[in-house]
Amino acid sequence: MSRYFKAEITENISLNKDYSLLTFHPLTSSIDPGPGQFYMIGCVSDGGGSPESPAFKYVYDPLLKRPFSLFRRTDKGFQVLYRIRGKGTAIIRDMRKGAVVDVLGPLGNSYPMPPENKTALVVAGGLGIASVFYLAEKIAGSGGSAHIHYGARTETDLLMVEDLRTIAGTLNISTDDGSCGEQGCVTDMLGDFLAQNQTAAAAGVIYACGPHRMLEAVSVIAKERGIEAYISAEERMACGIGACLGCVIKTVNGYKRVCKEGPVFRAEEIVW
Amino acid sequence: MNLSVDIGKLKLNNPxxxxxxxxxxxxxxxxxxxxxxxxxxxxxxxxxxxxEGNPPPRIIETPAGMLNAIGLQNIGIGRFVKEKLPFLRRFGTKVIVNFFGDSIEEYSEAARRLSGEEGIHGLEMNISCPNKEAGWCIFGTDPRVTFEVVSAVRKVTDLTLIVKLSPNVTDIATMARAAEEAGADALSLINTITGMAIDAFTRKPKLGNITGGLSGPAVKPVALRMVWEVHKAVKVPIVGMGGIMNAQDAIEFFIAGATAVAVGTANFVKPAAIGDIINGIERFMTDNAVPDVKELIGSLIT
Known part of the structure; x- marks a missing residue:
């Protein structure tokens, strides 16, 4: 079992012009991932199912693997949800079923599951949903249920909502422009929810992933109400395994590596 | 087939x-x-x-390469010796410690401390990291200062001393000769080439430190040229590096004049890269009837 393997793409679905959902199946035995962990996927593919393709040896642009949160697991393999942002993700979007890619993972730490007497309060902003979906699914699978607060800029940035509905205890949606759900910030929605549900607030654990400012707002709310909170951080990285020291985030104990000590941190640990 | 090479007093099983x-x-x-x-x-x-190092973002990819501005973040010699060295002692492989300082005194003191530790076989002196304030850079860009700092370190250590040269100079051969005359056992090159990346939409630099060091396949032609120039200028062995991604790249460095090579950015791209490169060198030697890797060193035909 290795964390470095070749995988076959079993599905690569375009959700809309900006987002896609990739499913890959390891060609050799791999390690079971936890919720919140991530994979680094090479932007080079052989084009059609040959792990020995010279492409892996001679194509150096794009160079580095790209990190993607584990979205969920299906019988077809591991899924990552991604936004087409640059050269690397554009190339990955165009990879077809049957193509073989280089994968490193699962990497980083996981969200700790909520204790039995606690309720999960999940907060996702934009593509942050990719990091928390599997956690919510695991919680649902173990008989619990998560209150999910999901915000995005506009309706087309809300992803996999129908799938989310099947695993959420409650699902509250907001958009910046009001095109779907409440108009406003997901963190305001979280604040309102906590004000109206004192029991959930008292026995809650917050799990959040999204833009930096959203995570900062979540950590302020958590601190004010004395709720335990975990956030998943994002930073540019090269190696993914703690060697290059490229992906650091400032914490109260100095810089920490997002790929190694993270991506999940206790919210109070981060210097915002 | 013989892959062993000598770098100063170090006998390496392969280069x-x-x-x-x-x-x-x-x-x-x-x-x-x-x-x-x-x-x-x-x-x-x-x-x-x-x-502590530089503020993030510290890494940005550029065409066939990457810029980094880590800012020399490290745990310090004390913690390295206590927490990391015991792990490395479990292996038969040679351990070379890269080190740096802010002053000649700091360089000497660091070299002195490292020289007493069991399990450290050689030192690589970084006089060329481009990420610090301009004032510090002169160790690697002014040959008189290079001579002075390398001489000072040479006095305090008997370990094999490799001086890592900066490519951010007008004449790399002058720098190489200064380090050799000061007593370096070997030279390693190139360190990263200073560069920057800008976001056209925000007009902001993409790195927290504004500038960073370029590495990866993009720098390989520059590195090969500098290894070749230094090989002509000095007698001490050269550790060549800069964008080596596969065995063929490594062979090219030997031909340019390197006695050994170092693999860097490739480790990030493929964590097993360095093992593949060693296997590939052996395969190349078999396929091309090269019984001894030393035959390749400086064998450029012009």
Whole structure:
């Protein structure tokens, strides 16, 4: 079992012009991932199912693997949800079923599951949903249920909502422009929810992933109400395994590596 | 087939080592690479005191390369010796410690402390890291200062001393000669080339430190040229590096004049890269009837 393997793409679905959902199946035995962990996927593919393709040896642009949160697991393999942002993700979007890619993972730490007497309060902003979906699914699978607060800029940035509905205890949606759900910030929605549900607030654990400012707002709310909170951080990285020291985030104990000590941190640990 | 080479007093089983800063302290990669298979492990650069490093973002990819501005973050020599060196001692591979300082005194003191430790076989002196304030850069860009700092370190250590040269100079051969005259046993080159990346939409630099060091395949032609120039200028062995991604790249460095090579950015791209490169060198030698890797060194036909 290795964390470095070749995988076959079993599905690569375009959700809309900006987002896609990739499913890959390891060609050799791999390690079971936890919720919140991530994979680094090479932007080079052989084009059609040959792990020995010279492409892996001679194509150096794009160079580095790209990190993607584990979205969920299906019988077809591991899924990552991604936004087409640059050269690397554009190339990955165009990879077809049957193509073989280089994968490193699962990497980083996981969200700790909520204790039995606690309720999960999940907060996702934009593509942050990719990091928390599997956690919510695991919680649902173990008989619990998560209150999910999901915000995005506009309706087309809300992803996999129908799938989310099947695993959420409650699902509250907001958009910046009001095109779907409440108009406003997901963190305001979280604040309102906590004000109206004192029991959930008292026995809650917050799990959040999204833009930096959203995570900062979540950590302020958590601190004010004395709720335990975990956030998943994002930073540019090269190696993914703690060697290059490229992906650091400032914490109260100095810089920490997002790929190694993270991506999940206790919210109070981060210097915002 | 003979792959062994000598770098100063060091006898390496094969001429492939890791480039400092790209392989952590060895432990990070031991899951993907058999450390005993390596010619040497060169660890992340150390200073007397721990360093916090630069604010993020520290990494940005550029065409066929990457810029980094880590800012010499490290745990300090004390913690390295206590927490990391015991792991490396478990392997037969040679351990070369990269180090740096802010002053000649700090360089000497760091070299002195490292020289007394069991399990450290050689030192690589970083006089060329481009990420610090301009004032510090002169160790690697002014040949008189290079001579002075290397001479000072030479006085305090008997370990094999490799001086890592900066490519950010007008004439690399002058720098190489200064380090050789000061007593360096070997030279390693190139360190990263200073560069920057800008976001056209926000008009902001993409790195927290504004500038960073370019590495990866993009720098290989520059590195080969500099190895070739230095090979013509000095007698001490050269550790060549800069964008080595596969065995053929490594062979090209030997031909340009390198006695050994170091693999850096490739480790980030493929964590098993360095093992593949060693295997590939052996295959190349078999396929091309090269019984001894030393035959390749400086064999450029012009």
């Amino acid at each position: 492939v080592m890791t480039a400092s800063g790209t392989f952590g302290y060895g432990e990070e990669y031991s899951e993907f690479v058999d450390l005993d298979r390596l010619g040497a492990v060169v660890v992340k650069g150390l200073s007397l005191q721990p360093r």
